[in-house]
Amino acid sequence: MTHSADTPPVSNTNTPTQSHRKIGFEFRGDGIEYFKIWIVNILLTIVTLGIYSAWATVRNNRYFYSNLYLDNDNFRYLADPLTILKGRLIALAAFIAYYVASIFLPIISGILAIALLIAIPYFINQSVAFNNRMSSYKNIQFRFKGSYGQAFMVIYIWPILGILTLGILYPLAILKANEYFVRNSAYGTSNFDFNATYKDYGMIFLTALGIAVVVGVPIALITYFVPVFAIISPVLFGIMYFALIVYALVSFTNLFYASLNLVEHKFEAKLTITGQTKVILINLFLTIITLGLYLPAAKVRMTKYICSCLTMHANGDLDNFIAAEKENISALGEEFGQVFDFA
Amino acid sequence: MDLVLMFIDGIYLDGKTSKRHIARLEVNSDHKITRIHLATQREILSFEQQHYKVETRLGNTPREISFDDAQLFVCDNHDEIDKIISWQKKYSSKQNTWLYRLENNLKLICLSTIATIIFLYGLIIYGIPSTAKVMAHHAPQFTSQQLISSLDILDRTVFDASELSAQRQQEITALVAPYLLSYKSLQPKLVFRAGMKANALALPNGVIVFTDDFVNLTQSDDELLAVLFHELGHLSHKHMTQRMIQDAMLTIMVVFITGDVETFDLLTGLPTLLLDLAYSREFEIEADSYALTQLSNHNIPLQSFIDAMRNLEQYYLKQSAGSRESAINDFFSTHPKTEKRIKLIEQFNKKND
Numbered sequence: 001m002t003h004s005a006d007t008p009p010v011s012n013t014n015t016p017t018q019s020h021r022k023i024g025f026e027f028r029g030d031g032i033e034y035f036k037i038w039i040v041n042i043l044l045t046i047v048t049l050g051i052y053s054a055w056a057t058v059r060n061n062r063y064f065y066s067n068l069y070l071d072n073d074n075f076r077y078l079a080d081p082l083t084i085l086k087g088r089l090i091a092l093a094a095f096i097a098y099y100v101a102s103i104f105l106p107i108i109s110g111i112l113a114i115a116l117l118i119a120i121p122y123f124i125n126q127s128v129a130f131n132n133r134m135s136s137y138k139n140i141q142f143r144f145k146g147s148y149g150q151a152f153m154v155i156y157i158w159p160i161l162g163i164l165t166l167g168i169l170y171p172l173a174i175l176k177a178n179e180y181f182v183r184n185s186a187y188g189t190s191n192f193d194f195n196a197t198y199k200d201y202g203m204i205f206l207t208a209l210g211i212a213v214v215v216g217v218p219i220a221l222i223t224y225f226v227p228v229f230a231i232i233s234p235v236l237f238g239i240m241y242f243a244l245i246v247y248a249l250v251s252f253t254n255l256f257y258a259s260l261n262l263v264e265h266k267f268e269a270k271l272t273i274t275g276q277t278k279v280i281l282i283n284l285f286l287t288i289i290t291l292g293l294y295l296p297a298a299k300v301r302m303t304k305y306i307c308s309c310l311t312m313h314a315n316g317d318l319d320n321f322i323a324a325e326k327e328n329i330s331a332l333g334e335e336f337g338q339v340f341d342f343a
Numbered sequence: 344m345d346l347v348l349m350f351i352d353g354i355y356l357d358g359k360t361s362k363r364h365i366a367r368l369e370v371n372s373d374h375k376i377t378r379i380h381l382a383t384q385r386e387i388l389s390f391e392q393q394h395y396k397v398e399t400r401l402g403n404t405p406r407e408i409s410f411d412d413a414q415l416f417v418c419d420n421h422d423e424i425d426k427i428i429s430w431q432k433k434y435s436s437k438q439n440t441w442l443y444r445l446e447n448n449l450k451l452i453c454l455s456t457i458a459t460i461i462f463l464y465g466l467i468i469y470g471i472p473s474t475a476k477v478m479a480h481h482a483p484q485f486t487s488q489q490l491i492s493s494l495d496i497l498d499r500t501v502f503d504a505s506e507l508s509a510q511r512q513q514e515i516t517a518l519v520a521p522y523l524l525s526y527k528s529l530q531p532k533l534v535f536r537a538g539m540k541a542n543a544l545a546l547p548n549g550v551i552v553f554t555d556d557f558v559n560l561t562q563s564d565d566e567l568l569a570v571l572f573h574e575l576g577h578l579s580h581k582h583m584t585q586r587m588i589q590d591a592m593l594t595i596m597v598v599f600i601t602g603d604v605e606t607f608d609l610l611t612g613l614p615t616l617l618l619d620l621a622y623s624r625e626f627e628i629e630a631d632s633y634a635l636t637q638l639s640n641h642n643i644p645l646q647s648f649i650d651a652m653r654n655l656e657q658y659y660l661k662q663s664a665g666s667r668e669s670a671i672n673d674f675f676s677t678h679p680k681t682e683k684r685i686k687l688i689e690q691f692n693k694k695n696d
Contacts, residue, residue: 033402036446043455046462059401066404073354073363074405074417099591106496138363139356139415188361293456321361323413 021314027307029067031297037063038296054085064303065135071318078141079134121151132185140323143186154180171201178256187262188321196259204251208244215240243273250276257310264315271309279305346372349426353418355379355388368408368416374430376408379416397428400443467593472622475588479581494550498536505535507555515553518564519571522641529578533571541658545574547583560654565647569634573648576633582626589622631684635691645692649685656681 041056058081065077098116102109125146132142154177162170175196182194216237223233250271257269283298348370355366365382376395379388390410398407406424408416418424428440445451505512512535523531530549541556551574553567561567577583631648638645 028403030402036452037402039452039456039459040442040446042459046459062401063404066401076407096591103587138361139358139413140361291460319360319362323359 019316023071023312023314025307025310025312026069027064027067027300027304028069029063029300029303031300034063034300035293035296051085054088055081057081057084064299068303068307070137070312071314073138076136076139077134078136079130121148121155124155125151128181128185137187138318138321140188140321143188143324144181144184145186146180146184150180150184167205171205172198174252175201178259182260186324188323190263190321193261194259195261196255200255200259204248204255207251208248211244211247212240243277246273246277246280253306265318266313266315268311268313269306269309270311271306275305275309347377348372348374349423351418351420351423353416353420355381356415356417358413358415366416368418370427374427376427397424397431400425400440402446471589471592472585472625475585475592476580478588479584494534494546494548494552497546497552502536502538502552504537505555506537507535507558511558515558515567518567522568522571526575526579529575531575531578541655543570543574545577545583547578547581549578551575551578556658557655560658561651562654563647563650565643566651566654568641568643569638569648569651572634572637573630575637576630577626579633580626580629582630586622586626628684628687631687632691635688639691645688649688652681652684 037059041052041059044052045056058077058079061077061079065075068075098109098112101112125144125148128146129144132144135142154173158169158173158176162168162173175198178196179194182192185192219233219236219240223229250273253271254269257267260267279302283294283301286294287298351368351370353366353368355364356362357364364384367380367382368376369378369380371377376390376393378390380386381388393411395408395410398409400406400421405417405419406421408424408427410416425440515535516533519533523533531551532549533551533553535555535558536552537555539554541560542552542554543557544552546552551571553570557570558567561570634648635645638648
């Protein structure tokens with residue numbers, strides 16, 4: 001921590017002068033282009049009674065990965081639709097079995113629910129591993145190697161402790177989860193690292209709480225003493241709630257990237273509350289008046305905005321990453337995660 | 344004999360390190376990929392013996408050719424890559440260009456947009472309810488029997504033992520007994536419970552629950568019977584079972600069509616809820632007309648139904664005056680407006696006159 005900041009990185013064998021570079025992430029997708037892909041996906045999914053949905057997912061993901069550029073090289077999504085279809089069918093069968101059981105045999109469904117609860121950390125590990133492995137940049141895949149015990153801690157124990165301590169430990173729960181998922185991820189053979197403190201996360205919570213008190217209490221008091229005010233106070237509370245959500249979203253994203261590093265390379269996110277609010281409001285408005293048809297373009301706009309705020313501080317060039325060995329992971333974990341909506 | 348047909352400039356990545364090489368792909372006159380020239384290393388890699396796969400075209404994303412051992416060639420020359428695909432005789436490659444053409448056919452895009460909207464509308468408004476109806480009526484009887492525990496669950500969560508006097512309970516049981524007897528196939532059984540405000544409900548196994556508040560609210564036996572017939576209507580149409588099937592089908596549909604669930608989180612919750620309410624109002628109207636038919640069959644004045652509705656409306660209005668608007672919203676969201684229901688009765692009257 002203390003020494004390395006002053007001295008140049010050890011691995012620096014090349015010319016040290018131009019080694020530090022700021023590289024921006026860039027999303028080159030286009031709303032109309034993606035709409036076409038999206039609508040054909042839906043049509044084919046309907047025509048094939050849902051079977052095409054696996055291909056649709058791959059095509060959607062490929063579009064977003066392939067249009068994401070860093071240093072003029074794009075990311076890739078590698079999953080095979082057949083793998084996803086297989087996982088999806090198994091997950092669907094399990095879901096139907098669970099649903100039927102929960103209607104007709106509540107006791108068995110209770111046992112199944114507990115079994116599922118125990119299995120969730122495993123499935124989440126599998127899901128993250130699959131997603132990382134199916135993502136590549138410069139033809140090197142990402143990796144994830146989690147452990148069941150640690151996953152169990154960050155999924156259940158830390159959040160429960162956070163709630164039991166009335167939120168005092170909740171920032172720690174988020175920190176632990178990020179640490180777990182980032183530190184067990186790798187780009188090729190190079191591990192990611194995550195360096196944030198409890199204070200970093202605590203400050204975001206405290207600020208949000210502060211805003212809620214400073215703005216919320218006067219509104220509540222005015223409403224109490226001036227009953228006419230009750231007409232607009234729900235609207236004001238709604239706005240405050242929305243603002244707090246955006247504030248948290250922006251702060252957590254910025255903190256996440258500020259704490260992230262890959263060997264000697266660092267990252268930075270500069271999302272702003274106004275920028276993010278603008279994107280959300282435009283997307284929400286256009287999606288509602290088009291009855292959902294704007295959704296693909298909304299996703300593109302959001303991705304574009306976030307990418308435009310992301311930078312990588314590269315120390316040295318990005319040519320020396322080495323691929324990890326091959327391994328096989330099924331798509332089942334990921335699909336379970338999606339079908340039961342816990343990932 | 345080894346004539347070069349074309350060169351394609353791009354990037355070569357060997358899949359072992361992240362080093363990018365400026366490269367030039369060479370295709371010979373036999374339409375085979377022969378070599379890749381690396382500009383910086385002055386190296387030439389031979390690909391004559393290798394298998395390769397050309398990734399499908401997707402919007403304006405870069406084109407990729409992957410070789411054995413995870414080697415990759417990336418470029419932006421769509422025309423040249425499309426030529427390579429057209430030279431491949433494999434069926435799968437033909438299929439791939441077909442998909443891209445589909446995605447760029449403006450007429451087809453418009454058509455499929457409209458077709459998709461119409462299809463989903465039809466599926467939601469007609470498809471799912473009528474399928475659920477058929478399924479509910481063909482579900483074997485034992486499935487309903489299994490659901491017997493739903494009263495147990497309600498007893499444990501919202502209901503308490505009824506506080507009506509034993510005499511009053513017996514009176515009502517005696518009042519409804521001859522009517523229930525004539526609906527034997529539905530296996531109806533009337534029970535009394537406290538809790539859930541003024542309410543009556545029909546569970547799929549034939550149990551009809553009257554809450555204490557509801558019984559106290561009614562001013563005549565005919566009103567009790569009117570509501571009893573309404574609940575028998577739910578039973579005879581198997582509404583509970585239908586609703587469960589519909590919910591399951593909606594969920595599956597959403598998961599299947601959207602594929603990646605997270606994209607839709609914001610938008611699926613709301614329509615699913617609204618649909619559920621819309622379906623539920625349909626059920627109430629069906630049960631109402633069933634009740635009216637039965638009332639007139641048994642020569643009970645239809646006015647009793649109107650009175651019961653009015654009483655319930657008054658009751659919920661009074662409730663809401665005390666505790667803000669939530670109560671009235673709860674009542675009216677799942678049930679049609681009382682005025683609408685009374686209109687239905689008037690229409691029914693006219694038809695029978």
